Amino acid sequence: MHIYNLDDIKKTIEPRALIKSQEEGFVAYSEGRVVVPPVGYLHFEEASGDCHIKYGYIKADDYFVVKIATGFYKNPEIGLPVGSGMMALFSQKTGDVEALLLDEGYLTDMRTAAAGAVAAKYLAPKHIDRIGIVGTGAQARFQLEMLKSVTDCRDACVWGRDERKGEQYKSDMVGSAFSVQAVSRIEELMDSCNLIVTTTAAREPLLYASQLLAGTHVTAVGADAQGKQELDPQIFKVADVRVVDSIPQCVDHGDTSHAVKEGLIEKGQLVELGAVIKNPELGRTKEDQITVADLTGVAVQDIQIAKLTYEYLTHYKSPIYRDRNRA
Amino acid sequence: MHIYNLDDIKKTIEPRALIKSQEEGFVAYSEGRVVVPPVGYLHFEEASGDCHIKYGYIKADDYFVVKIATGFYKNPEIGLPVGSGMMALFSQKTGDVEALLLDEGYLTDMRTAAAGAVAAKYLAPKHIDRIGIVGTGAQARFQLEMLKSVTDCRDACVWGRDERKGEQYKSDMVGSAFSVQAVSRIEELMDSCNLIVTTTAAREPLLYASQLLAGTHVTAVGADAQGKQELDPQIFKVADVRVVDSIPQCVDHGDTSHAVKEGLIEKGQLVELGAVIKNPELGRTKEDQITVADLTGVAVQDIQIAKLTYEYLTHYKSPIYRDRNRA
Numbered sequence: 307m308h309i310y311n312l313d314d315i316k317k318t319i320e321p322r323a324l325i326k327s328q329e330e331g332f333v334a335y336s337e338g339r340v341v342v343p344p345v346g347y348l349h350f351e352e353a354s355g356d357c358h359i360k361y362g363y364i365k366a367d368d369y370f371v372v373k374i375a376t377g378f379y380k381n382p383e384i385g386l387p388v389g390s391g392m393m394a395l396f397s398q399k400t401g402d403v404e405a406l407l408l409d410e411g412y413l414t415d416m417r418t419a420a421a422g423a424v425a426a427k428y429l430a431p432k433h434i435d436r437i438g439i440v441g442t443g444a445q446a447r448f449q450l451e452m453l454k455s456v457t458d459c460r461d462a463c464v465w466g467r468d469e470r471k472g473e474q475y476k477s478d479m480v481g482s483a484f485s486v487q488a489v490s491r492i493e494e495l496m497d498s499c500n501l502i503v504t505t506t507a508a509r510e511p512l513l514y515a516s517q518l519l520a521g522t523h524v525t526a527v528g529a530d531a532q533g534k535q536e537l538d539p540q541i542f543k544v545a546d547v548r549v550v551d552s553i554p555q556c557v558d559h560g561d562t563s564h565a566v567k568e569g570l571i572e573k574g575q576l577v578e579l580g581a582v583i584k585n586p587e588l589g590r591t592k593e594d595q596i597t598v599a600d601l602t603g604v605a606v607q608d609i610q611i612a613k614l615t616y617e618y619l620t621h622y623k624s625p626i627y628r629d630r631n632r633a
Numbered sequence: 634m635h636i637y638n639l640d641d642i643k644k645t646i647e648p649r650a651l652i653k654s655q656e657e658g659f660v661a662y663s664e665g666r667v668v669v670p671p672v673g674y675l676h677f678e679e680a681s682g683d684c685h686i687k688y689g690y691i692k693a694d695d696y697f698v699v700k701i702a703t704g705f706y707k708n709p710e711i712g713l714p715v716g717s718g719m720m721a722l723f724s725q726k727t728g729d730v731e732a733l734l735l736d737e738g739y740l741t742d743m744r745t746a747a748a749g750a751v752a753a754k755y756l757a758p759k760h761i762d763r764i765g766i767v768g769t770g771a772q773a774r775f776q777l778e779m780l781k782s783v784t785d786c787r788d789a790c791v792w793g794r795d796e797r798k799g800e801q802y803k804s805d806m807v808g809s810a811f812s813v814q815a816v817s818r819i820e821e822l823m824d825s826c827n828l829i830v831t832t833t834a835a836r837e838p839l840l841y842a843s844q845l846l847a848g849t850h851v852t853a854v855g856a857d858a859q860g861k862q863e864l865d866p867q868i869f870k871v872a873d874v875r876v877v878d879s880i881p882q883c884v885d886h887g888d889t890s891h892a893v894k895e896g897l898i899e900k901g902q903l904v905e906l907g908a909v910i911k912n913p914e915l916g917r918t919k920e921d922q923i924t925v926a927d928l929t930g931v932a933v934q935d936i937q938i939a940k941l942t943y944e945y946l947t948h949y950k951s952p953i954y955r956d957r958n959r960a
Contacts, residue, residue, distance in 0.1 A: 307735070309636065309954060346673050346688060348697060355728050359686060359699060361673060370675060372686060374699055374721065376728030390729055394701065394719075401682050401703030401717055406733065408634070627636060627954045 308625035331610035336580025419448035425599035438499030442466035515540035539565035546595035635952035658937035663907025746775035752926035761786040765826030769793035842867035866892035873922035
């Protein structure tokens with residue numbers, strides 16, 4: 307049994323390998339080869355905190371994975387990050403815990419960003435004029451970084467509700483591969499970008515269908531729970547291709563759910579990302595199509611990134627702790 | 634964040650403190666002060682394995698606890714124990730993981746044994762002639778050891794389906810505080826014991842009501858899942874007091890469930906162990922009464938033993954790993 311901490315885990319992320327492994331995970335999920343029971347949940351009223359326990363496995367694989375993720379929203383008041391957590395890998399043959407990855411939520415951020423890159427790889431137009439990032443937090447940065455592996459475009463535009471945070475994002479990105487412009491009106495972003503990623507915790511639409519350029523692809527990663535919403539539901543109606551990471555999950559609480567509830571689209575008009583990866587003709591077929599991807603996060607992504615990270619770590623890093631008694 | 638391994642955890646168990654802390658847990662549970670969502674479950678057909686994820690917290694307490702426990706029934710074929718697992722303590726204020734207890738299932742064994750001692754403390758007759766242990770496995774040993782703290786009786790009798798294992802149990806107990814006799818017929822045990830603990834994975838009754846001596850207390854700890862059964866359901870009918878660790882759980886899959894399904898008793902005739910601890914008149918009131926306790930295991934027991942163990946460890950042991958970055 308091996309234990310690794312965040313410092314070492316951070317050194318393992320290789321975007322291309324991660325994107326490939328996430329793709330394989332989405333395919334396995336959409337082919338029904340993944341066992342993922344309902345998410346465990348604890349809520350702490352007073353501390354404004356919650357804990358999600360996601361667990362599952364790919365059938366006939368080596369490992370199963372349990373992820374414990376916390377979000378405590380008053381933490382910043384005492385100088386702590388909101389999110390933390392860890393992942394545990396267990397053997398499917400013996401039940402032994404093989405590795406603990408004390409990633410403090412980092413691997414969840416990375417697999418979410420990698421899923422955005424997968425969506426762009428299969429759905430964005432061939433020629434990307436400019437990448438639009440909606441939101442200015444950590445995920446807004448990771449998404450842009452991860453897109454580097456799937457597009458040559460290095461021109462980006464960022465918008466956030468708080469203009470200062472947009473400027474901060476821009477200055478933080480100096481020295482990155484990207485030339486970033488921060489804009490004060492989201493319309494400026496939508497007027498020039500044909501690949502847009504939304505990464506906010508919004509509870510009302512930020513992007514409207516009427517403002518989308520022809521040929522735009524939109525990926526929304528913010529709506530991971532009931533009540534959250536980043537996209538005008540009309541976007542799902544006008545889109546030529548509507549992709550989701552998980553049909554049941556997106557219909558339940560993704561951005562997609564608003565469009566389905568309002569009767570703008572039907573469940574049958576959705577296609578899972580895993581199905582598109584396996585059969586790319588289900589995705590974009592023309593440059594001027596509008597495509598949308600709703601990513602709510604599925605446990606197979608955690609399974610895939612935990613396995614990949616552990617495999618890398620066993621080859622290149624010493625664990626902070628190794629159990630002598632067990633294999 | 635601190636990590637401790639089995640070697641250090643084993644040194645922390647102090648039976649009296651453990652029994653007291655389990656009592657407090659049962660009381661909190663029966664008073665509705667414990668949040669325990671449904672257990673998470675994964676099954677592995679080919680390896681004949683399963684994984685249970687139990688999690689929850691006592692309201693307004695310092696910690697919440699997630700326990701991951703595995704049982705892989707082909708492990709002995711390759712020289713590994715069936716069960717393994719770990720417990721994680723998190724702060725209810727910040728969500729940070731405070732401690733990982735890599736106990737490999739040991740703490741579950743201990744809290745189960747301590748619950749048996751709690752049941753005996755409140756339900757056994759004042760004068761215990763002889764302790765009867767049904768089953769010859771690890772839990773059969775832990776139960777007897779833990780009873781040392783709640784009774785002066787040092788005379789015990791063991792019965793198991795496999796006579797050789799009974800003899801092995803007896804010889805393993807040489808040097809313990811107990812004088813142990815191994816018997817080949819369970820009737821011999823029932824003829825002389827007025828405190829009986831059943832610890833088997835039986836799926837059919839082993840103990841029959843007609844064989845019980847007046848004044849006997851029976852604790853059953855083996856029926857932790859659907860289909861398991863150690864007691865003749867008539868025992869619940871003839872008993873004067875019927876105690877369970879959790880009414881919903883025991884009615885669902887405990888030994889109690891068979892008696893309820895057969896219409897021998899009603900749910901209203903059950904009393905929870907926590908209620909008996911708080912109000913001992915709900916338990917045994919006369920020496921010649923027959924009493925029964927059905928213990929299926931509740932997550933509050935894990936919460937309590939994890940907290941107690943961690944508190945001891947922080948005072949007396951160095952962790953195998955301490956995170957420098959976080960508190």
